[in-house]
Amino acid sequence: MKKLIPFFFLIFIFNVGYCQLNFPQPDNIKTVILKPTTTNSYAPIIKLGENIQLTFDDLNADEHTYYYKIEHCDFDWTVSNLLESEFVNGYAEDRILDYENSFNTLQPFTNYTVTIPNENTELKISGNYIISVLNEDEQVVFKRAFVVYESKVTVGAAVYRSRDISTINSKQSIEFTINNSNFRINNPSEEIRPVILQNNNWQTAIMGLKPQFYRGTELLYKYNKETSFYGGNEFLYFDSKSIRNSSLNIVRAELEKGLYHTYLYTNEERINRPYTLFEDVNGNFIIRNLSSDTPNTDADYSWVHFSLSCLENLDGKDIYVSGSYNNWELNDLNKLTYNPKTGLYEVAILLKQGFYNYQYVTKNKAGYISNYDIDGSFHKTENDYTVLIYYKGFGNRYTQVIGVGFANSEKLNN
Structure with a gap:
């Protein structure tokens, strides 16, 4: 049996709000979707050479001229110093x-689509990327982030129940291993930067982890408390594919002032x-429309009315x-106010027809986001987890993404 050699150093673990990824957008831009073109893939994470597609609607419906711009970013999502010719x-x-x-549709709009790579743009290297949409005056209208990875290392990830007795019934912990048998890493504690995502939400990403052990060509991250997430609860959902009728979790639909209003049952x-x-995504x-096979252009918009009955003390x-x-x-567009x-x-949000998952979260004055204040947290909750492996060797000019691992809490280890 190979000996495990522990690392002794101070570990910095923190949850990140990632302000760099909070991109504002104008009121006329709706339903921005950035995802791989493969079926049943939702996260904007692709392998180098695969396709990622951006779609969005402009409610001005004036066939406005838009441009896209690709930028390569460092680990912290600041734009890297690379020349365009070095990454594209x-x-x-x-x-x-x-x-x-x-x-x-009652709500007119123009739907735009662009796929990367295309005949004019092909990405050359892995890493963090930002795609910006610009108007005719070269002003940024909105941005989205995505990750391109290479399979230079193998990442094995698994979800465990918390070993902390106080959170054993409410938290899930991620343990993972990096096998770098085909990729040389000289100083893992400095060159390797893992990031763990729950349900591909960067608002609650965990990073700052150092490898705890070496085992041959493997780096072991056997944390528990430091890599734990509140499991939360299963997502709530509704389906407005038939916009004129009540349906799944929709109590009624009404035509008011030229648009449909979709009223959900009070949560x-x-x-x-x-x-x-219960199953969720x-x-x-x-986006889908019961009466059309082309929902990008044929799905309409409605004001979806959310209401929540909550007796918890949520002061501050x-x-x-x-x-x-x-x-x-x-x-402010998705913040509820007390009536x-x-x-x-209550809050009303303008959304395109389709099947939606959602949850109620709280944020305090310090910026901490909680997915358990209202709906509780359970270790049994089914969640997706992604482990991204960032690498920047000594003297390298940019940060690569050299591997990715996936796990789901449906298979929960004790």
């Missing part, structure tokens, strides 16, 4: 030529209720409707 073949900036106006807090398993959403905290539908951002007439927390 062709052009890093070009016009978006694929666009089409909506058809038979009640689940913090003191037993865990119940871990915060993601799918704001409540938000959270999910990937708006890049997990918490802002003294109904005794409920």
Whole structure:
């Protein structure tokens, strides 16, 4: 049996709000989706050479001219010092030529699509990337982030129940191993930077981990407390594919002032209720229209009315409707306000037809985001976990992503 040689050093572990990835966008830009073109893939993480597609709607519906711009970033999402020719073949900036106006919708819009790589733009290296959409005046309209990786190391990840007795029923911990038998790493504690994501949400990413042990060509990260996430609860959901009718978790739909209004059943807090398993897509959403095979242009918009009955003491905290539908951002558009007439927390959000996952989260004045204040947290909750391995060798000019590992808490180890 090979001996495990421990590392002794101070470890810095922290959850990151990642302000660099909170990209504001104008009110006329809606339904921004950045994901791989492969089926059932939602996270903007691709292997070098694979396709990633950006789609969005402009509610001005004027066939506006837009451009895209690709930028390579360092580990902290600041733009790297590389020349464009060092990370892209062709052009890093070009016009978006694929666009089409909506058809038979009450809310007019123009739908835009661009796929990377294309005949004018091909990425050459791995790393963090930001794609910006610019207007005719070269002003940034909005941005999105994505990750490109190479398979230079193998990453094995697994989800464990917390070993801390105080959180054994509410937290999930990620342990992982990096096998670098085909890739030389001289100083792992300085050159390797792992990032762990729960449900591909950068708002609660964990980073700052150092390898605990060497075992041959393996780096072992056998943390528990430092790599633990609150499991939260299963995501809530609704399906507005038939926008004129009540359906899954929708109490009624009404036509008001030229647009449909979709009223959801009032959600009640689940913090003191037993865990119940039901299928979800871990915060993601799918645009679809029951009566059309081209939902990008034929799916309409409606004002979706959320309401929450909550008796918890939330002094000093704001409540938000959270999910990937708006890049997990918490802002005034998805913040609930208390209505003294109904005794409920309420908000209306303009959303395109489709199937949506969402959850209620709180944020305190210090910026801490909690997914358990309202709906509780259970170790049984099904969550996706992603481990990204960043590498920057001594003297290297940019940070690579040399491997990625995936795990799901459906297979939970004790």
